[in-house]
Every structure is written in C-alpha cells, then in structure tokens.
Amino acid sequence: MGLRSALCVLLGAAAVWGAGATCGYQSCPKTKPDMLNVHLVPHTHDDVGWLKTVDQYFFGVRNDIQHAGVQYILDSVIPQLLADPGKRFIYVEVAFFARWWGLQAEDVRQAVRQLVAEGRLEFVNGGWCMNDEAAAHYSAVIDQMSLGLRFLQETFGECGRPRVAWHIDPFGHSREQASLFAQMGYDGFFVGRIDYQDKAQREALREMEQVWRASGSLAPPAADLFTGVLPNGYNPPMSLCWDQICSDNPIVDDDSDENNVESLVSYFLGTAAAQAKHYRTNHIVMTMGSDFQYENALLWYKNLDKLIKHVNAKQLNGSRVHLLYSTPSCYLWELNKANLSWSMKYDDFFPYADGPHQFWTGYFTSRPALKRYERLSNNFLQVCNQLEVLAGLQANMGPYGNGNSSVLRMCQAMGVAQHHDAVSGTAKQHVTNDYAKQLSAGWDACQIVVSNALASITGSKENFIYCTYLNISVCLLTEAAETFLVIVYNPLARPVDWNVRLPVNGSRYSVVDPSGQAVLNEVIPVSSFTQAVRRDRGHAANELVFRASAPPLGFRTYSAARLPGRKPTQARELKWLRSRPGTERLSWVIENEHLRVRFDPSTGLLKMIENLDKNISLPVSQNFFWYNASIGNQENSQASGAYIFRPNASEPFRVGQRAQLYHVKNQVVQEIYQNFSAWCSQVVRLYAGEPYVELEWTVGPIPIQDGLGKEVMSRFETNLQTGGLFYTDSNGREILERRRDYRATWNLSQTEPVAGNYYPVNSRIYLKDRKVQLTVLTDRSQGGSSIFDGSLEIMVHRRLLHDDARGVGEPLLEPGDDHHGLVVRGRHLILLDTVESSADRHRLRAQQEFMAPQVVLAPGGGPPYQPGQDNLKEYSALTRALPSNIHLLTLAQWEPDSVLFRLEHQFERGESANGSMPITLNLLDLFSSFTIISLEERTLAANQKWEDMRRLVWQSAEGAAKPRPRPTPLDPTQITLKPMEIRTFLAHIQYHTRRGRRKD
Template identity: 80%
Template sequence: MGVSLALGLLFGAAALYGGAAACGYQSCSVTKPNMLNVHLIPHTHDDVGWLKTVDQYFFGVRNDIQHAGVQYILDSVIPQLLADPSKRFIYVEVAFFARWWGLQTEAMRQAVRQLVAEGRLEFVNGGWCMNDEAAVHYSSVIDQMSLGLHFLQETFGECGRPRVAWHIDPFGHSREQASLFAQMGYDGFFLGRIDYQDKAHREALREMEQLWRASGSLEPPVADLFTGVLPNGYNPPMSLCWDQSCSDDPIVDEDSDENNVQSLVTYFLGVAAAQSKHYRTNHIVMTMGSDFQYENAQLWYKNMDKLIKHVNAQQLRGSHVHVLYSTPSCYLWELNQANMSWSVKQDDFFPYADGPHQFWTGYFTSRPALKRYERLSNNFLQVCNQLEVLAGTRANVGPYGNSSSSELRKAMGVAQHHDAVSGTAKQHVTNDYAKQLSSGWDACQVVISNALASIGGSKENFMFCTYLNISICPLTEAANKFMVMIYNPLPRHVNQNIRLPVNGSHYSVTAPDGQPVLNEVIPVSTFTRCVQRNRGNAINELVFQASAPPLGYSSYTISKLPSKSLAHSKLLKRLYDQTLPGMQHLSWGIQNEHLRVLFDPKTGLLKEIQNLDKSISLPVSQNFFWYNASIGNDDISQASGAYIFRPNASEPFPITEGVRLYKVKTQVVQEVYQNFSSWCSQVVRLYAGQPYIELEWTIGPIPIGDGLGKEVITRFDTNLQTDGRFYTDSNGREILERRRDYRATWNLSQTEPVAGNYYPVNSRIYIKDQKVQLTVLTDRSQGGSSTADGSLELMVHRRLLYDDNRGVGEPLLEPGIYHDGLVVRGRHLILLDTAESSAEQHRLLAQQEFMAPQLVLVPGGGPPYQPGQRSLKQFSALRQALPSNIHLLTLAQWEPDSILIRLEHQFERGESANSSMPVTVNLMNMFLSFNIITIQEMNLAANQKREDMRRLIWQSDADVASHRSARKLDPTRIVLQPMEIRTFLAQIQQESGI
C-alpha cells in the first residue's frame, strides 16, 4: 500500500471515529471476561549495536554480517497501522526512532502523531536504548532514560509517555533498575530473561507475575513495580514466526492442498492452554516478533490477521479463547483490573543462567577497558553538564567554538545498551562505541573551555590530558611553568591526589591563595614505561595533594625549579628500598596516619592491614590468579565467552607464588611495587592523610601461547568468619546481601560453584563479621564473589579463545592497539573499618571516585576573556557546601530556558546513625551562579509533573503499601529521606559577572 493512500485512510478513520480515540489505557481493545484473552504484541527488538554498529543497523548495510535495517522496519510498519485501526505495534529504542523521525516528511510525522494519539503505535520503555542492568551505574541509567523520554515528550506529548518498562533482552535484572523505573512513573515492568531454575519454579507456582519491592529504604509503594516474566523470552511461540527471516509456514486458508488452518488453530489453542497454566488471570501475552523483525510488516500482519480470524471463529464451536492485537500496557491494565493480590519479591534476578553450566556472569567483566571508558565518560559528561549551566549560553558559543553536551549525552545513551557497556558486542562494534564517546568528549572539551574562560575571566589554551593514568601529558612533560585547574563536580569540598608526568626533579606548587604546597617527584615506574610503549617521554611524576571547593575549581601553579646536584640515579636510590622474596625484614611495609600495610617477608605478598585509628588488625593475603576458561567437552559443550563464565576448575592458578618488590617512600605518598609476572603488576599505595589503600593493577597482554583462555582475578583471603555471606552494591546505590550457593526464592541446584556465585559489582563489594569489615571499591563494573568464607575476589580481565555460542560469533580476544592483546590498568581502593561505621567511608569515597575532579591544564598567559574582568583562581557555584549525605546528582541544561536539578540522599535507611537521617536543604538559596525564577518538581525522568503521577495501585500478599498524597512544594525546605532522589525543572537567571 502506498504511503499517500495509507495517510488518506488514517484521516478517514479519524473522521469515522469522531476524533475521539485516546491513547493509554483508554485505547485498549475490548476483551471478553469469560474467556482466555490472548494478547498478541507485535514488536521488534532492535539492538543499538551488537553484531553491527548503530549506523550499520539503522541503514541496513553489512547484511553479510546480519540482515537488519531499522529504517525499513519503521517504513514498513507505519503503513500497516495506517491501513487498519485494529492493528497495534510497540517501539522501544528512541536512539533509532529519533534518527528515523528526522528523515520523515511533515505529512508522515503528522500521521505518526495520530497513531500515537490513538494508542495504536505505543512506545514502551522509551529510553535512548534498552540498557544493560549489570554493568551500569544508576546515574547513567537515569540520564539515558531521561534522554529518550524527553524526546518522546517533546515529540508526542503525554501520549508519548510509556506506561510500561520493557527489558526483554538484558541478561539478568537488578533491583535498583526496578526502583528507578518505579520512580520514573512506570506502572509495570516486563522481563524476557530469568534463570532457568527460577522460571521453572515460577511456572509451577504460577508466580510469573508479582510485585517487586525494589528498595529497602523508600517507603512503599515508591519503589514497588509490578513485574511480569514473558513466556518465550521475547520470541513468538514455536511455529508462529512470520517474518521474512523465519522459516515457519504461513497460514494458508484458501481452497488448496496446502490449507493448514485447522492444524495451526488446533496447535495455537494447545499453546495458549499450556501457557495459561503458568499465569493467574484469564489474560496471557504472546510476543509476536524478535530481533530486527518487521522489515516486511505485511508478512507478520497478514498472518496474524488470519490467526485472529480463525481462532476467534472457534468461539462459535465452544472455544473459550479470544485473540486480539494488544500492547504491553493494555495487557498490564487487564491484570490490574483483575483486582488480585500478588506475591512480593525483594531480591534481584542475578545471576542469570539459561542452563546448568551456562551462567551469564562473564560479561560482568568483559571488555574492562570499555567499561572504564564508559565510567570516565559519565564523569566527564556531568562536569560538562554542570559548566554548561553555570556559564550559560557562553559555554555553547564562545572563544573555542560552538558546541554542546548533546553529543556526549547521546554517545553515553548508546553506551548503556545491553550489548555495549556489557562487553558483548563484536570487536568492530566495540570500537565504534568508543569512537562515539571520543567524539562526545571532543564536543564537551569545547563546552568546558568556553565555560572556564567565561567564569575564570581568562582566555587560555586549555588542555585535557586523557592519558594521565599511564603518565603521558605533553604539556606537563615539556613546560617549565603551567597551571592545573581542578574542577570538583561534587557539592562538598574534596581533596584530590594529583600525579603529573614531568621531566624535572624539583618543582614548586602554589595553591590559589599563594601558599606553597608540599610536593614530591618520583620516577615513572618500569611498569608504566612498559605500558606506554614509547609514547610520552616523562621520566618522573610530580605528586601533590590539591583541594577544590564545592561545585567549583581551584587553580594550582606549577613551576619547574633549577635542578639540584641530585642525579636521577641518586633520586632512585634515595627513594627506593628494593628487596626480593626471601627477605628477612619481618616488619617490611608502609604506613600513614591511619593505616599500616605489611607484606610477607617470604613471598612479598600483602599479609596484614592495620587500622591505626580503630586499633583493628586483619590478616589479609592478596594475590592474582587465573581461571582456565573452559572450551567445552563431549559431555558439556559450553565454553567460556563474552557472556558466559565457565572455568575448568573451582580453584584458580596463582600467577606467581612470590613477587619482586621495591618501595618508594616520600612525605606525600608511599608505594610498594609488586611484579607478579611479565604481564601482571601492582602498586600498593598510601597517600598522606588518606584512610584507604590504593591498589593500582596492570594486567595484560594476557598470554595465550599455551592455548589456554584465562580469566584473571584479584583475591583477598582473610580469617573473617563470614558464614557464606558477602555484599555488593546494586548499580552503585543500595547494598544487597549475597549468600554462596543460595537463592532467596527457590532451592538452587548449584552446577557451577564459581560462576554460579558471581555477581555484578558496580562500585563496591565487602565481607564482614560482627566486628570488622573489609571493603573493596572498584573503578568500573566487574564481576565479584566470595567463593570461600573470609575470601573476596574480583575478576579484572579476561581473554578467551572460543565463542560461547550466544550470538556474537567471535572469541573475546581484544587485540589492543598493538594487536598482541589488551593491557588494562585499574584501581581498587581498600577500606578496613568496624562493621558499624564502614558505611560512612565507603559511601562517600565511592561517590568521590565516581564523580572525580576533572583536571584542565593551562600553559598560562592568555588574554582576559572580557575587558576589565579579573581572573579567578578559585570558584564555587554554591553558597555553601551541601551536607555530606546529599549529592547533587544532576545539574544540566534541559531546555533553552530551563535546567534540570536532581538532589539525592545517598545513604540507606538505618545504614548510619548520623548520615541516614532526613535532610532539609534550601534550593532557592543554594547556587551563586544563578537565581531560580520558577521551579517545578518532576518525576525521576523529568517527563511528568510529580503532582500528576498516578501510578496503578497493586494489592500484595505482604504489608499494605501506603499511598501518600503529593507533597506541596516548598523550594526553601526540600526534605530528602534516605535513598530519595528529588527532581526539579527550574527557570533561572544568570548572575551578572559569572
């Protein structure tokens, strides 16, 4: 059917129905109360990159890899909907839809608006992508969801707002994800993948649908979300796939020898009856579609039309099955109207397995460099967002060019996809994800430079050194004098340890107030020189501690001093205390004001940590190990791969039994360098005044010449009596207790004692007994576990030789830039404290690591940005620091005339005697850089006024949830309860001179 004819039919239908059609639940088709209603949901699942890049998927190129062209799916579906008012379709990934929308004529746009207004084209989920749930941080999830939902709101208004969350493909589901969805106003959540044992258990008990209580701190029903498990993942029932990529027979209802109506109707009725036994109401759902389907929508709709016609005709012969086109929200509405009481779930859906030896826990760590880059990119995006607001339009149009945060926002939205940050895409697609992030960084560097020139009053040659983790920065290596601007995105004062590659041996560091700052120069390590591979030429590192005010910056001036007679070799001798395994120094270690770290005199491994403030001493042995990745065998063919972790044995191999050591000791920092092998090293570091130990590890290239794939872990062994319990964060927020070989909702038959006990770790993991807690903070998402009492391990890198047969079609080899394997460098921060007081430390330090200060380097000497404006060496956008338990989660430009502000209480209920108390802040008197003119409180995604939120009410078998009325907004008294996030849209007026 031609598009013009379809448009004519649409407007004719609108006139026929009197223009009274409505979206949402009012648009749902009539069901039959005394029958089994089968809701057919036409849908396509369009990965935002996986086997092909985002562009390759959208345009439909590289069909030799996978036949898929998203633009043609939408081109094909819309005319089918326009031609028949009974048809329905749902769409999910706004990254694709927004691109398609930009290519359409105004006539087509108007037609699509009408379809959305009538509920015939329904958006579900509505984020920029369908994000992963294991390797993502809650901040990035909120951002990518808000990005997509904002587009839908701007384009379609209230009818574009999804009522249903739809995560049909992510490989396991987090409790925090459900909590966020609930706070965004969703009425329900549908899942495609849960553990095979869990699913069998639920089917037997008819608990495929229940209420998920997704927070232990937020008062019900704030984080309650009705959650349903779909029967076939997200595929249609067997034999009922009618896409051009399917091989099932079409329905033939002509007078022909090929007529198969009776057999297919009989089969369908049997499938519906069998499925209904696992669900509690007279409504069931069938997902009619799959990956990149509906490129030829006529095939699907023509056969579904026949299916509906012939199955419903059986009602005249006594059948009690009624089939209809539907949507997830219409199905959800019928479940809500059933007025049933539902069971309650309080844990999460990790780990996920689709068979006895098939635990999808490898992707918690897969592609660790991309995982770190994504985490850094979010940090940089928040800085970019904040400065874009603080400087106003001068950040977008300024002396360094015209730019905005939009490109990095979209790149970060794509990076949250469940085949992106998860590490489960092909190598060339992973490279493209990194390329998109890099382009976003470039755009935000312009924004930040414009903003700093505007705020600071000086047009400088701002520089961003992105290889500081391997001691490369051309400016600091060559310049005799330069300035370091340290921008702090947190709403509280922070101290930051700065390390800069230099070639001098003596420097002066001057604080913004003109006071000298203690600093030290130490040699660049051999570990770092190996990673550099002749990039950069610094022989030393300048180390000092800087501080930055809340939501602001401090500028430190660095000057190279004349070299003294101390040669570089003598500097090495002065700083180093080198020793080997077998040394007799029984107390060999390092110590600062808070901690003492001791090493075993025979092996050179860490052996003990002492908290001097609390008089706690804990034997801790730390080493690196590797699991031999299974390649499968005749009995069990499953191999370890990008998704699946399956070691050949439960006990890993140590990389070495003893390490070579040397020590660097200065007033600013003390370091112990441990060389485990040619491809594994670590620095154990104590900074002056800091209550944590930093472990900087460097892994790779992982050797594979022996034909063995390797999964590398760091393991901490203690004498803590942990009773099989350990603790991990949920997407960086609430903490969940994990128990070895245990699931809260079914009796687990454990088949993989290591992989089956791995969980995602986004920011921290810890073990404890009644008195002492050992916490490890991560700098990216990783897989972690406690495979034995008193032990804690994190997987840091993996390199595999075989594919795990989950679709990606290539082994996780990661060639790296030199094509001999990827080298990864990362950090773990170790905290030892009493069990009752640990929360204060790990909450605040984890947040500071996630929202770390951004360094901007300046050669100096630039002209004033504006005539007569005084250069600022220190700046804060806040009138005063916020309480330490309150986080400024979001400060971003939303519309040309409005900004988005999110305030977050970052402690759980009962977690801390002091920090878990409610906090009241004055939003109207918070900022120095601008005045708030008007303000409106919104839901978490900022696509609905909070006062207009009317979520469906569900009855549960547990305690009765309260239903609080909307609070009247008083912006001078914003009260935040534990774990509460409050979101505001504000119109502002910039202060003059800023």
C-alpha cells in the same frame, strides 16, 4: 507501495477512524471476561549495536553479518497501522526512532502523531536504549532514560509517555533498576530472561507475575513495581513466526491442498492452554516478533489477521479463547483490573543462567577497557553538564565554540553506551570500537563546552589541555613546559581533596595554590610498569605528585613551575629496594596517619592492614589468579565467552608464586611496586592523609600461546568468619546481601560453584564479621564473589579463545593497540573499618571516585576573557556545601532559562547513625551563580510533573496497597530528603552578574 504513497491513500480514512480516539488505557481493545484473552503484541527488538554498529543497523548496511535495517521496519509498520484501526505495534529504542523521525517529511510525522494519539503505536520503556542492568551505574541509567523520554514527551506529548518498562533482553535484572523505573512513574515492568531454575519454579507456582519491592529504604509503594516474566523470552511461540527471516509456514486458508488452518488453530489453542496454566488470570500475552523483525510488516500482519479470525471463529463451536491485537500496557491494565493479591519479591534476578552450566556472569567483566571508558565518560558528562549551567550562554558561545550546544553529542553517546550489548561488553569487536569512537566524539564536543565555561568563569582565554592518558603518565604539556596551570574542578557539592599525578621531566617543582601558599609536592620516577604500558606515547621520566583540594561545585587553580638543579635523593626520602634472598630482615611496611600496610618479604604479597584510628588489625593476603576458561567437556559443551563464565575447574592458577618488590617513600605518597609476571603487576599505594589503600593493577596482554583462555582475578584472603555471606552494590546504590550457593526465591541446585556465585560489582563489594568490615571499591563494573569464607575476588580481565554460542559469533580476544592483546590498568581502593562506621566511608568514597575531580591543564598567560575581567583562581557555584549525605546527582541545562537538577540522599535507612538521618535544605539561596525564580518538582526521569504522577495500585500478599501520598505544596526553603530518596526539580533561573562579565 512506499510509505508516502500509502499515506496519500490512508490519511483521509485514518482521520475518520481517529476521531475522538485517545491514548493510554482508555484506548485498549475490549476483552471478553468469560474467555481466555490472548494479547498478541506485535513488536521488534532492535539492539542499539551488537553484531553491527548503530548506523549499520539503522541503514541496513552489512547484511552479510546480519540482515537488519531499522529504518525499513518503521517504514513498513506505519502503513499497516494506518490501513487498519485494529492493528497495533510497540516500539522501544528511541535512539533509532529519533534517527528515523529526523528523516521524515511533515505528512509522515503527522500520521505517526495520530497513531500515537490513538494508542495504536505505543512506546514502551522509552529510554535512548534498553540498558544493561549489571554493568550500568544508576546515574547513567537515569540519564539515558531521561534522554529518550524527553524526546517522546516533546514530540508526542502525554500520549508518548510509556506506561510500561520493557527489558526483554538484558541478562539478569537488578533491584535498583526496578526501583528507578518505579520512581519514573511506570506502572509495570516486563522481563524476558530469568534463571531457568527460577522460571521452572515460578511456572509451577503460577508466580510468573508479582510485585517487586525494589528498595528497603523507600516507603512503599514508592519503589514497588509490578513485574511480569514473559513466557517465551521475547519470541513468538514455536512454529508461529511469520517474519521474512522465519521459516515457519504461513497460514493457508484458501481452497488448497496446503490449507493448514485446522492444524495451526488446534496447535495454537493447545499452546495457549499450556501457557495459561502458568499464569493467574484469564489473560495471557504472546510476543509476536523478535530481533529486527517487521521489515516487511505485511507478512506478520497478514498471518496474525488470519490467526485471529480463525481462532476466534472457534468460539461459535464452544471455544473459550479470544485473540486480540494488544500492547503490554493493555495487558497490564487487564491484570490490574483483576484485583488479585500478588506475591512479593525482595531480591534481584542475578545471576542469570539458561542451563546447568551456562551462567551469564562473564559479561560482568568483559571488555574492561570499554567499561572504564564508559565510567570516565559519565564523569566528564556530569562536569560538562554542570559547567554549561554555571557559565550560561557563554558555555556554547565562547571562544572555543560556534553557538551550538555540544553536550547533546555526549549525552547520546553515553545513552548508546548503556545498551545491554555495549557497556556489558558483549558486542563484536568492530562494534565495540564504534561505541568507543562515539564516546570519543562526545568528549571532543564536551571539551569545547568545558573550555568555554572555564574561560568565562576564570576570566582568561587559556589554551585548555585535556590529558586523557594520565593513567599511563602521558601529557605533552607537563612533560615539556617549564610552568603550567593545574585547574582542579570538583563536581561534588562538598569540598574534596584529590591527589594529582602529572608526568614531568624536571626533578624539582614548586606548586602554589590560589592564595600563593606553597603546596607540598614530590617528584618520583615513572615506574618500569608504566613505561612498558605507554611504550612511545610519552617520554616523561618522572611524576609530579601533590595533594589538591577543590571547593564544592567549583575549582581551584594551582601554578606549577620547574625549579633548577637536582633535588638530592636522600632529601626526597626516596628509596628503591628489591626483594631478594637475604632481604627478609627488611621491614616492608608503608603507612600514613590512618593506615599501616605490611608485606611478606619472602613472597612479596600483602600480609596485614591496620587501621590506626580504630586500632584494628586484619591479616589480608592478596594475589592474582586465573581460571582456565572451559572450551566444553564431556559433561557439557558450553565454553566461556563474552557472556558466559565457565572455568574448567574450581581451583584457579596463581599468576605468580611470589612478587618482586620495589619501594618508594616520601612525604606525599608511599608505594610498594609488585611484579607478579611479565604481564601482571601492581602498585600498592598510601597517600598522606587518605584512609584507604590504593591498588593500581596492570594486567595484559594475557598470554594465550599455551592454547588456554584465561579469566584473571584479584583475590583477597582474610580470617574473617563470614558464614558464606558477602555484599555487593546494586548499580552503585543500595547494598544487597549475597549468600554462597543460595537463592532466596528457590532451592538452588548449584552446578557451577564458581560462576554460579559471581555477582555484578558496580562500585563496591565487602566482607564483614560482627566487628570488622573489609571493603573493595572498584573503578568500573566487574564481576566478584566470595568463593570461600573470608575471601573476596574480583575478576579484572578476560581473554578467551572460543565463542560461547550466544550469538556474538567471535571469541573475546581483544587485540589492544598493537594487536598483541589488550593491556588494562585499573584501581581498587581498600577500606578497613568497624562495621558501624564503614558505611560512612565507603558511601562517600565510592561517590567521590565516581564523580572524580576533573583536572584541566593550561600553559598560563592567556588573555582576559573580556577587557578588565579579573583572573579568578578559585570558585564555587554554591553558597555553602551540601551535607555529606546529600549528593547533587544532576545539574544540567534544560532550556536557556531553566535547569534540571536532582538531589539524592546517599544512605540507606538504618545504615549509618548520622548519615541515614533525613535532611532538610533551603534551595533558594544555594547557588551562587544564579537565583531560582520558580521551582517545579518532576518524576525521576523529568518527563512528568510529580503531582501528576498516577501509578496503578497493586494488592500484594502483605495486604492492601497503600495509595501514593498526596503531594504537599512545594516549599523551596524546606526540601526534605529521606534515605535513598532522589528528588528531581526543574528550576527557572536568573543568572547573577559578575564584574567584567555580562549577564546571560
């Protein structure tokens, strides 16, 4: 019977069953207080891309790769729920559900609304996807969760709001993720994968469930989240899988020789008793489902009905076990009612291992090009969101668009990219290509919005150009044009300086700012490194380099023009030297106002960094190494792969024993070019006025002709006495202390001294002693560690020849553009400072790198946007800059007359003498483009009013839980942010008019 046919039969009866029903905890089934209640949770885990693309999974295409069709799962489950009011089901991935919902007729939609209203179809987690927790930045996590939760809120109202976070498949769990979930209003969090040693310890101590204090800065219980570890990952108990892809025997309760009721019931009771020993209440949960299951939901439900019937029948003979259809929230509700005092967790769940030599730390770096593209895409999405708000209706109705909002395309692509097999780098190659394709389509859509917005605000219909290959010196406009405009848009709410590098073919240029003042600039040759990477994609001989500045949440337009004649080399102070025997006497030093960097001329390696402001000198050696990827050995067959990092030995190989050097010096930038091998090079760079050292590395194609997979890392060695400690960020926010060969939760038996000490580095990693701190900022998520005292290493690229047997079924062997292997280029920024002042620098610099200015180019000379409109060359959407410790995290259109914005305090409690102070803001006169008419505070994901949030209260070992403070009346002129606090607002606005621009 088809879905719509079934509805004709079942809707009438379902209407009677649903009379007076309600969702939420009130809809939970009754349990028996004097028995062991086994909560059976029918569910499906639907990866938003992995072995197949998102579309292939949804429609059921390419079943030769994996049998999976999400549309059929929902088609099959709904009639089963309608037929029996006792049945329940949970669904997670809104990217798939929204797609299915859009294809349904209204009668089907009404039936589903009814099921949701009765609490029998329950959404858990509710993000666009189930995001990765190691490689995802907190900004992108918030956005993808908000996207999914908004769909549920608008489609199903309050009954569509999930109460439970559900991360059953991500490969390790971050503290920041738990903090975000708590701030979004979730009552609990269930996870599936934790380290095998951790799990064994928890089972022995009956600490499979506890309260996670996920922030050291937010006052409890703001970031406290009850967290439970599921017993079987997310699979059913062994021998109890009844999906069409399973081979377990069904329950046969007929008068037949195949009758197996007694044996299965006995087995189940034993399984339930064994599981109950590891948990503290008379309630346990069993996940009855797995990957892409329930395409034929009848198979599952028919057998579950029989299991419930025959197990519960044993109660007449004295059994104390009670089975029921349930959901994660109903199970959580029973745990809360138990009123127990739970233990506390303060650290995170990284790294994750499922065996002695199986550390899932390789995916912290896997597919580095996709990781960078995702990071850049998030940056552009924020720019796109902001300009859509600042330009109003014109952003979608201007000369480059057709009146339809284009931002949603990028929002959805970014939402998909956060999936735990997307940004993690653990999908098949063709799926990874599809993720990139979706992001590219999002860029195309957002470029329309940005062009419309800039035309409206600047007053000029320019031919806006987006040169997306500037990192390899490719831009057709600047290479060919005699004159062009450079628009530098700053998405931060404070003014920034940014060093612009553009490929050109002239040798002299003038650069003029909006006031007509000449801007110091230099022209330097395109390096041989870059020429090799770009091949025939561009033909610029030089790069134009100048330092631009941009106002807060605004832009500044610079005019560039090629000048005739050749500028004498000596006047440019440009020197090219080669390190070779006999040149040791040369002084290989670059320096600016803040830093001096020394090199060893005999090896070509970095030797010393000096902070001239603080009078600090630190010997620092940096080089590239590679670990020989294991293919398995006599001790264990585990190989390195997309997920797992397992070097064949603890000692890595040097990429090159020494580096050949080239030297460039001028008034804008000083550079040392290091060539380590045919496939590894680096530029060490100091820009004038900047307090950091930039290392631009280029790695690949990694050679594999020797039959060895290679895991390449950049290692820094210092004389800092670090005592086994180093520090990494958690999803770009709070900092966690790491200790080599140590876990806070259990006594670690370390079996992999390198891989077992790797942690995710989303934005920064650092070392310090009592006085000095060395920080490395990354431009994408990577794996990092300190394998011995005074050292830091960051894995930048991996190329492997074997699969690690975790399901992806192919080695991490990225082909690159020419199918000879992937070449990756990236940047590390090095900060050397005192411990006391380091936080101010690395916090703000990391945020500026993440929210980098967007450079938009134009040939100039475009017609006015409207007759008589001035050509605006400088603009800020703020009446004043925000304090440096306050970040405008989100500014996005909500409805035509309302916007969503988030403000966050960027510092942790006690981290900085000045930065960690609370800040109070007046929001009413903050924006120059519009006036806030009314303001409403929302929870972090914006799907609930702040004042309506009522989270479950949990008792912990630290004493009685503190109730959430009662919200005070919102005063837009007195908005206070405390350390690490994010506040989310929905504002109804009225746009201002500008001369020559009509009111939107």
